[in-house]
Amino acid sequence: MGDCLLEVRAVTKRFPGVVALSGVDLQVREAEVVALIGENGAGKTSLMKILAGVQGADEGELLIEGKARQFSGVHEAQEAGVALIHQELNLADNLTVEENMFLGREPRKFGWIDQKLIHEEAQRVLEMVGLDVAPDTILSDLTLGKQQLVEIAKALSTKARVIIMDEPTSSLSLSEAERLFEVICDLRQRGVSVIYISHRLGEVKELADRVVVFRDGENAGKLEREEIEHDAMVRLMVGRDVSQFYQRTPHELGEVALLVKGLRSVEHPEHTLDFEVRAGEVVGVAGLVGAGRSEMLAALFGAQPGLGGEVTVGGVTGLPRSPAEALNRGLALVPEDRKGQGLILDMAVKENMSLASLRRDAKGPFVDQTKEEELTKEMTEALRVKTPGAWQLARYLSGGNQQKIVLAKWLALKPKVLLLDEPTRGIDIGAKEEIYLLMERFAKEGMAVLFVSSEMEEIMGVADRALVMHEGRISGELGREDFTEEAIMELATGRTLKNAS
């Protein structure tokens, strides 16, 4: 057991009206990967911001190598060897890799930027993270996974000894994530410690030497290497047994609700997509990031109209040219980017919920405010949305509740086909469970549900059937009885199934 490199003692942080952290402890030893898990709002991010010098603590101590420290800015934290890699990367797209790495701390020579030193140093650190790109590549030419590695390289070049990663894999493809894990293991061998925040318990199990669980701003428990198990982590996070996380009963399938023939999306015009979804059926779309899954949904919904093909919903055949057209046929889309595409953040819960059904419910050109109130009340109860009131701005709700608002917006229209793109991304485990139950309920009520997910567990837990996509085409289809991680992975990576079922 190494010495404590970083120690947090009884830290408390208050915001007006809420206690974000109350007396939490955390120890990080040298060359150790500590996973920090907990539901949204458990206080993980608040603590990380304190560690990285973004904000100060109200009470408690922060010790680096046994010495009490107080950071008054990111710069000081960096000097003490603590670097934070944000969930949304903090890099400038238009600059080169090396310029990004040294942004704001360019080495000088006679007052000029020392390009040669930058170049050499960048080269050296990029090798450390195993990133094979020229330091003068423009950042936007790199994939997200490689950009992430640039962030890590940047942290290393500041001589960071503790690197905090906040949900680093949330936008990476599987192979990129694998690469990241290798780098993390490599860092550990070099004596660098990593605090790893993630909602993905599979990753945590694979990587962590120790797991620390937060719940409601307090320490809920910790697990040593040999105790790290999925169920144990969930139990600590939610504070109860989630015995049946995926509750499903067999669905009764009805008529074909969505029939897609020869659909070609703008991004992958060389492939055509053909499939159907029946009423009451839940179909998952698996695949790696970039396989064309979101593009397929966008084409179905007319958000990014397809180039050709036929979509039949509710007796109407033809390619939807706009969301308005798709909506009239009975399609609904819960988009991947909740804040950017799903919600009007600065409008009230009520106004968000009624946005899609406003026209249908209007009295002539006027908003029917009575109906709007009724709808909001009904949906808030039915979906158990936690909000202080219908007037609250969507911005101030938690991720899970925000997603429920987006769902409510569409349910008001009673769609025949519900399309969901990564419906549980970035929401905590309790809310996830609720979203699954809702999807289950919609199917029961006869809706056809088609959802895209990058979490294999989710596909296997919720779907009746899975379509697997690879590079723009559907590479295979699996019935519930054939669900195995291996089978889905093989199709997702384009390898053919060895023993076809």
Next chain:
Amino acid sequence: MTLVVVYVITAFLNENFLGGYNQSKQLERTGLYGILSLGVAFVIITRGIDLSIGSVVCLVGCGLPWLVVRHGWHPATAVGLGLIVGLVIGLFHGLLITKLKLQPFVVTLCGLLIYRGATRGITDDQSQGFGNSGYESFREWGTGEIELVGKFSLPYPFLILVVLSIAGWIFLRKTIWGRYLFALGNNEEATRLSGVNTDRMIILSYVICSMLASLGGMLFILNGNSAQPSDYGNFFELYAIAAAVLGGCSLRGGEGTILGVIIGTAVMQLLKNMINLVTWLETHMEFFIVGLVLLVAVVMDEIAKRRAAKRRLG
């Protein structure tokens, strides 16, 4: 708030300020400029901007007497054409912005140059007006007033503004289109994905803006009688934008109220009036003072918003 402060200060500094004549004059100016501010508010709510308002005022304001006096058109036909010109200009802006995805700033900046240049070309850069006789009844629309007690009266332009404001308020607050405008100003993509034809709504906002600018232009010329194509309506778009911002519209879109815009316009007019009336304030300091007040108002607004956001979080 600001309105009351400026009002009280001015009343205190000059005894003529509260006189009926001056008060009516204030309402008249507020009416004329308010129509332009009202129009630009619609565009600002969609996160757009219209820099061509002053030039539209020039085009239509000079065009009206040019058609009626020079070419003997019937006033009603000329007014009709003026409104159609506004509609076409707005449509033109809106289509370029939504279908070609050009930036509103660039499109309307080109408009600013084009319409003024066109006016100077059409009129041969000659001053336009109705002269001293023959069109009094037509000009009533811009100069008339309903007399009340003493010298205080309600000028027609102000009454027109009141009617338009009520219509605008109903449109923004009570109809689904108003809701759509606010929604798309906040998040265009999410609004489009909710099945709203956002392009059509944006085009509509530019049409409303340009039509109100052209209506305003006609009232200005009926009120003022003569216009120089080279400088008529200069800076009017900036007054309109400033008044809208002063009245609580955010250039980030999705925010603003009609009442705020009217009050914003009134404050701007009042400030000008104050600078004219208060003897120790030099008239050429007008821009300085207007700019300063605007800046202070915007800063205070931002601080107030941050406080409110904190309270909401708590």
